[in-house]
Structure formats: structure tokens, C-alpha cells
Amino acid sequence: MAPRLDLLDPAEVAHLGGIEIVAEGVVEGFLAGVHRSPFRGFSVEFTEHRAYQPGDELRYLDWRILGRSDRLFVKQFEEETNLRSMILVDASRSMAWRGSVDRLTKRAYADRLAAALALILLRQRDATGLVTFDEQVRQLIPPRVKAGQWTRIVKGLLDTPDGLGTAAHAALQRLTALLARRGMVVLLSDLLFDRELALAALRYLRHRGHQVIVFHLMDPAEVELAGPPEVRFRDPESSLSVVVRPRELARAYAETVRREIAAWRTACRRHGIAYHHVQTDLPFGMALRLLT
């Protein structure tokens, strides 16, 4: 039995090939593991019946057929293609960091997750686009459903270099103008920027009727502080540096990170924004499953 790539360690999966191969493998595995459409558009249409299989959700049972023929059938639907999805990938310098060579950088993880997500959406015939940004928008691929869209998205990801600083609110504000029609906005970022300014932009998108989903990506080394007995940590995006003893600051740091995550989650929930905290050692399939 072939292993499901969506459930393997992301770094190991990344060794199998480029973004396309990885994304396709992940999506194949992911879709084989779910028995219903992972994403729902604004409307769906019935297409056909099929025999019930163990594991199918009971809500899709056709009770009329069951009542007439005493046989179990489930209804299958085909989603409409009017869902417009825009995937926003943070390409700032901080995203190009990893705490261990055994893991993907946050950016690499985000690229593969974005490619996989785009493939799923496009297979559902949803118009899907891409925006990469750091201090400014680097790539903008409008949402389309036509053939070759996924290739363009992947190319857009590959063509976006690692940036310097992060000015997410500026990029997000620009996006609000680009996303005139309602749709789904998925943000993949380490959220190392001003929370209030970024939330203001996300709130605006939400206000415009968009479904907003935030993936907060963190390397495990950012969650649990470690390192030499004494070290000077330098922020790659700014000149800020600090000398600490990781052992003695670990507990306070973990508490600070926990509070930060909680603050993001609370703020997003307050404004109807879906928030997911994802560490880069989480298999892609598990990350995608957060959306179902």
C-alpha cells in the first residue's frame, strides 16, 4: 500500500520533488482520505447516487430510497464553480527561517501548502488566485479556474524570492481593492507583524463579505526556546537583537508565545475570521484538514 503523502513529515515529503509533485501527492492522499467535498461553495448541485460505504456521513443518506427499497444510497453533489479563492503567502525574510535543517522553512512549508490548497480548489473548479507579499505585493495572480491556472500559481510561488521586512497590512489593504467579488481569502504567514494593523485589513475583508482563513505558521523552535547557554538572537527583518540565556528564559518565552497565539485566536474569532496555528512539522494533510 502506497504511503499517503499528506500524512508524512513535511520535510520528508519535500524531498520527493518540486512543489508540483509534492502538492499533487498531498492532494491525492488527502482527497482519498475524505469522503466528501472538503470545501463548500455558496451552492452545490446534486449529481448522482452511489452505494453507501462504511464511513460515509449519514446526513448524505437518501432516506427516500431507503424507505422505498430498504437499500442504502448516498447522494453526491457537484459544487458550483463560483467560489473565488485567493491565497495570500507571506514571503517576508522571517518566513525563510527554520529552526532545524530537518525541517522546512516556514516559506517552503507555506508554498507547498498553498500549492496543495490551490490544486484542491481548482479541482473543485473554484476560481483560485495567488498573492505573495513582503513589504509589498510581489506576485498577483488573479483567481481563475481555467486550465493552467495551477501551473501559474506554482510558478508565481517559485518566482517570489525571500523578501526583507513585512508590511502585511499594506499588502492586505491593496488586496481589498483587488478582491471586489466575495470569496475566500486564505493567509499563510508567521504573523510577525503588527497585529492591530493586520487585523484592521483582515476585518475589512471580512466586512466585504469574504470568508477569511488565517494559517499562523511557526517553526517548532519558535514555540519552544532552545539554544546555547547564552546567545545573541538577531531579528532577520530588523536590526533588533537581544542577548538571552535560553534555558532560563524558556518558560517565560513559552508563556509569551502562548499569549500571542491566544491573542490572535481571540481577535480573529471576534471578527469571524478562522484562525489556525500550524507548526511546520505538521503533515500537510493535517493542515489541510483544519479547513474541513
Added chain:
Amino acid sequence: MTFINPLALLGLVAAGIPALLHLLQRRVPPELEFPAVRYLSAAERESARRLKLRHLLLLILRTALIVVIVVAAARPLVRVRGAGGGSHEPTAVVVVLDNSPSSGAVVDGRATVDRLRVAARGTISQTTSADRVWLMLSDGVLRGGTREALLASVDSVTSGWQRLDLVQAVERAARLANGQPLPGREVHVLSDLQRTALSEGRAAVPAGVRVLSLEPGRAVANRGIADVRVTEGAALIDLVGTTADVGQGAAQPVPVTIRIGAGRDRGEIAARGLATPGSAVTVALPAQTFAPGWWVGEALLEADELRADDRRPFAWRVAPPARVTATPGAGEFVAAALGVLREVNRVSNGSDVVFTSGDALSGERIIIQPPADAALVGQANRALASRGVSWRWGSSATPGPLAASGLPVINGVQVARRYRLEAGGSEEQEGENVLATVNGEAWLVRSGNAILLGSRLDTTWTALPATPAFVPFVDALANRIVRGEAEVAAAEGAPHVEFRRRGADTVGATVFGPDPRESDLSPATAAIATAAFGGRDRAEVLSDKAFASERFSGTRRTDGSGFLLVLALLIGAAELGVATRTR
């Protein structure tokens, strides 16, 4: 504080290592890229105060750990109090071992001196070559020497015959200890702490000298013979004993036995009587059964807890009454006194002894008063010189009281008028023959068979004829002094009698025995003893056990390295706890 390995203290330089490492580590930390620096900054801001305190605490703990280990390696000797082993700082210690007669009392089946000896041995055994030790027994002599020699001295100590005044002894011992340039100075008083051994006043104990006294044992009842005075036909026996209530009820009369004679002349029991302790008893002696001469006797009690005072000797002069006459010049007071003495058979009529004045010097033994008329003094002096008397009357001298060590009955009697007695011989002979003085000048002297008085025995010259002492004085002149005999003297020592001789004649005796105060075994209270030995800040009265633990405790030292190593372990554990608590 002293150290066994002081060179190890050089390791204290290592105490700077934690601070040095701290500084060095802060200088060149490695630099790493870390995107979430904003979280780090926030965490550090919130923890800054706690971290600073922790760093400081760790620095202190690590420095203290090194210091404690280094000091432990130097093996410090620290002062300790209370029981336990360990050495002590050099100490000057004077052991006052009171082996006075009362120390022979048996308490609970054991002689007190044995208990005191054990304590003394304990003290001396604990001394080191750095200490200076003296041993004082009841003879008051301070004995120095090596520890072994002093231990041998202690082992040979038995109950003695001399009384020790503890206040004076402690004062002397404290003065000696205080004069030693040593860190510790102690006086150990090992005594039965008789109340009577503490004279009035308080010992002057210098600051810095500790006086440790063993508390007394249980008080026991005792009775003893304080004194035996023998007169014509009777012995007056004074009894003494423990005055404290020792739970045996009222003192009961005890039988007293008198024995006279020794050796081949050993007399049988001569007389018996009953006496109550604290009182006196008179026992009749059949003088007519004893030949004239000096006799030695002893008074005996039944044996009790203290044997030393159950027997006391005495010397008894058995002699016929002197045959005495008085010339008219001797005066009416002398004539009256002789009349009294004749009535009680102390003198008889005869001319062996003649009371006279300077105007008539006939007789074998003469007692001469100055002439009443001053104009006759010169003639009288010439008569004295012609008789071979080496003394003469001089000019009139100042009035004053009489002082006579051999004639205590006339001590203090006032003399209003007198002639200065001037000697013609050497000063040494003068001193031997002066029997009484006034204002330091001779008043009563002997010269051969003549006794010379500085005053007439008349109330216009001296108050003596008007006092009760006059008849005994005339008796002593006639029966003893004119014959050259001295009064029987008493002295402290093992019970025995020593005679004084002049040529072939026995002229006196000294009776030795224990001090009567030794018979009262009532102990002093701890408060009284403490006060007598310098007060509470200088002296302590302790039980045997407490005494054993407290001696040298003021300067006792023990190796503190064990304690320090335990402390180092605790500090190490604390350091580990603090260091790992936030990891």
C-alpha cells in the same frame, strides 16, 4: 579562629571564579538569527527583575559554595560550648582541689575526696601541651608541672588536715590564671563547698577568668570534737557538727570518751560523758591519780561519716599548786587574788614564788612590780641589776591597751600608767622574753626566774585588777609563767601533740587537730557559692555532668570542616534548585 591547614585558604582566590565566568560569558555570546525576537524581548522585559535576582542569587550561592569548600579544606577550629570532644584554645587553668578534712566524709558509700579527684583528673586529662595547669590543694600551695606529674599528684591526694578558705583560694587562683597570656583562663573549684569554707566577702575574680565549681554532694550528718580544754580535775569538751537539716531529726546526745596516757603508760578510759552537738560537756578528771608532769590524752566520739574529727588529742600538765607569798609591796589586789587561788587549791602558802615590788627582791622565783614611788625606781633598778635581771624600768610611757598572744585573758585591758621596760641584753633575747606589750613596748617580761611588770597591779595604774581576768592572770603568773612554761597552744594538722622544751624542761605543748569548722558539713547553696566566687558573670556551680561538659567550653574548639561540608552540600543543592527551577 584558627585553621589546621591555613595554606588551603589560598584557594579563596577561586571565589572570584563565578563572577569572572559570568563576566566572560557576557562578553562574547554567539549570534543567531531568530525571527521571533519580539516575543523574546517581551518575555525578557517581563522576567528582567526575576532574572536579575536569580543571577545575583546564583552568583552568591556559587561564590559561597567555593568559599565554604575552601574554608572546610583549611579545617577551621571553631569554639563550641556544651558536651562533646574537640580540642580547646590554650588555657591557663588552676584546679583547686579541696582535700581539707571534710573531704574525708563518706557520702553514699564514697569518700568525697574520691569524687573530687575524679573531676580533677578529668580536667587535667583534657589539657594539652599548649595549656598551663596548676594544682592547689588545701595547703594552699600552687603546684605546676607536666600533665603526667599533676595527674600523679591528683592520684596521690587523700583527705588532708588543713582547712582551705575557698574565697581566698579562688582569688589567688584567678589572679594566677589572669596573669597568663593565654586565650582561655579558668579556675576549677573541686570542693564539698562547705558553707564554713567560704569566708565573708567575695573573691576578686578578674574579667575573663571563668570559675567553674562542682556542686556539693548530699549533706550528711556529722558530729565532731571542736576543742578539749583541760583544767584542774576537768576536761571541757566542745562538740560541733552539721548544722543543716539533713533529715535525721534533732541532734541526739553522743557518748564522749576521754583517754589519758600512751605507750606503756597508756591509760585506760578515764572518764565518760554525754554531749549534744553544738554544746559543751565537762568531764571530771581524777587528777590525783596521775603523777605530776605532762600527760597526753584524747577525746573520742563514736565513728560517723567523717572520721577526722571524731578524735582530738590534748596535753595536760599535772603539777602541784605553786607555793606563793606576797610582800606588802605587791599590793592588796594581788593579796586578794592569791587568797582566792588558795581557796581553790591553785596556790598554797610558801615562798617558792614571791609577788613583790622593786624595793624587795628576795625569793627563788619573783614577780616584780615597779615601786609606787618614782623616786625609788633608780634604787630598784640597781637591785635588779645586782640580782642579774637584764631588764630595768625606764621613764614613764604612754597609756594604752595590753597585747599578749600567750595570755589572751588580758588582751585589750587598759593600762593608764607604766614605766618603759628597757632591756640590757640582745634584741633577740628581748623578743623571746617579752610576754605582753603596750603600744608595742614591753610591759611584761621574763628574765631568768624573774618576771618584771611595767605597771603596778593596782587600779590607779591599770584596769586589770578590776577585771575578771585578774585572778586567772595571777594564777598563770604563779603556776606557769614564772616557771617558764607557756600555755598549751593549738594548731591545725594531723591530730598529735608536740612539746616544747628548754633544756631538759618541758615548757609548753602544741596540740594539733583539724579546724573545728571542718566538722560542719552543711553545704553552701549555689547562689552563695556563685556570689563568693565572683558573681554570676564569672562563676558557675555545676553538676558533675555539666562540669565535665562545661570545662574549657569557653575556649573549646572543634574541627568545623564537617559542618562546612554539610553546609556546602546544602548550598550546592540550593544552587541546583535555583539553576534548574527556570529551565
